[in-house]
Amino acid sequence: MGLGSRLKSGLLNLFRKRQVESHLDEEVRSYADMLTDEKISAGMSGSEARRSALTELGGIEQVKQAVREHRAGTWIDLLWQDVRYGIRQLRRNRGFTLTAVVTLGLGIGATTAIFSAVYSLLLRPLPYHDANRLMSNAMMHQPGELKLLRGPFQPSAEGDLTMHESPWRMHGSMGPQ
Amino acid sequence: MSPTQTNLLQGTLELLILKALVPAELHGLGISRRIEQITKGTFLVKPGSLFPALHRMEEAGWLSSFWGESENNRRAKFYRLTKAGERQLGSETEHWTRIALAMTNALKST
Numbered sequence: 001m002g003l004g005s006r007l008k009s010g011l012l013n014l015f016r017k018r019q020v021e022s023h024l025d026e027e028v029r030s031y032a033d034m035l036t037d038e039k040i041s042a043g044m045s046g047s048e049a050r051r052s053a054l055t056e057l058g059g060i061e062q063v064k065q066a067v068r069e070h071r072a073g074t075w076i077d078l079l080w081q082d083v084r085y086g087i088r089q090l091r092r093n094r095g096f097t098l099t100a101v102v103t104l105g106l107g108i109g110a111t112t113a114i115f116s117a118v119y120s121l122l123l124r125p126l127p128y129h130d131a132n133r134l135m136s137n138a139m140m141h142q143p144g145e146l147k148l149l150r151g152p153f154q155p156s157a158e159g160d161l162t163m164h165e166s167p168w169r170m171h172g173s174m175g176p177q
Numbered sequence: 178m179s180p181t182q183t184n185l186l187q188g189t190l191e192l193l194i195l196k197a198l199v200p201a202e203l204h205g206l207g208i209s210r211r212i213e214q215i216t217k218g219t220f221l222v223k224p225g226s227l228f229p230a231l232h233r234m235e236e237a238g239w240l241s242s243f244w245g246e247s248e249n250n251r252r253a254k255f256y257r258l259t260k261a262g263e264r265q266l267g268s269e270t271e272h273w274t275r276i277a278l279a280m281t282n283a284l285k286s287t
Contacts, residue, residue, distance in 0.1 A: 005238035024232075027205065027254045030247070031224055034206045037249055056223075063224050070229040071236070 010073035028063050190230050192273055193220065195239065195258065195266040202257035204247060205231065231256060239265050 013020055032053050039049035057063060068074065090097045125131045197203065197211040208231070209222045234240045239262035247253040258266070 006236050009236040023254070026252070028224070028228065030251055030253045031205045031228075033251055034204070034247055034249075034253065037251070038206070058223065058225050063228055066225050067228045067232050070233045 009071070010076075013071050013073045014076060024064055024067055025060075028057075028060050028067075032057055032060060188269070188273075189220075190222065190226060191234060192266070192269045193222075194227075194230060194234065195262055195269065198240070198256060198258045198262070199266070202255045204245075204253035204255050206253075207247075208256065234262070237265075238262075 035053040035056060036046075036049045039052055040046060044052065054060070126134060128134060193212045193216070194208060197208050197215065203211060205224065205227060209224075209227060212220055212222050231240065231242075235242055235256070239259060240256045241259050242254050242256050244252060245255045
């Protein structure tokens with residue numbers, strides 16, 4: 001119930017703003033009038049009573065503003081005001097707007113490009129079945145021994161094969177010479 | 178003013194408004210005067226806090242409002258308690274009584 005009625009008055013505040021405003025104005029003014037009446041019947045002169053009533057009220061506009069700040073949906077109103085203010089400012093400072101747009105554009109563009117490259121080169125799994133079991137084989141010739149290097153393209157989860165050196169190490173010569 | 182103080186006062190004001198509206202529907206000034214009367218002049222509610230509270234409470238569904246004529250023929254907005262408002266008054270009264278009792282006991286202890 002609380003949420004429903006808050007939602008309803010929030011929508012009312014947004015879409016029938018003029019009516020809500022004029023009711024608020026009338027309400028606060030009638031309060032001031034009645035306070036004035038009260039002071040007149042307590043023996044004050046008309047103008048004195050009016051002045052004293054307005055002082056006690058603390059200003060009609062201030063009271064209305066205090067109510068507005070507590071309304072449901074105020075934040076949408078404020079957000080909209082800020083957006084319009086922002087657009088006006090951007091329109092006024094063309095140079096600043098251009099600089100900001102170019103900076104943002106370059107920044108976002110560069111970041112995206114670098115990430116796409118890094119992603120496809122380093123992060124994305126290879127497009128094969130069981131990609132973590134892929135091996136690369138290479139022969140390396142060192143004086144006196146021949147090393148067979150092999151290792152998965154990507155670090156394997158099992159940890160039994162490390163990247164750099166195989167458990168097989170062959171001595172002597174191998175292959176056609 | 179610290180936030181806790183404000184919260185306490187806000188809760189108190191809402192409770193007093195609910196209580197003030199039990200016997201009859203009243204307009205803003207009427208509510209002020211009624212609160213002054215039932216608290217024997219301890220609380221003077223300024224319109225700057227009364228109206229925001231009334232509108233907030235109406236939005237919460239505790240009060241409903243309508244336009245009517247005041248005792249000296251001025252058009253005024255009157256407020257009355259809704260069913261939800263009566264329930265709220267019940268639960269807040271209970272809450273307040275518990276706090277008041279606890280505070281009194283705490284301050285009496287040595």
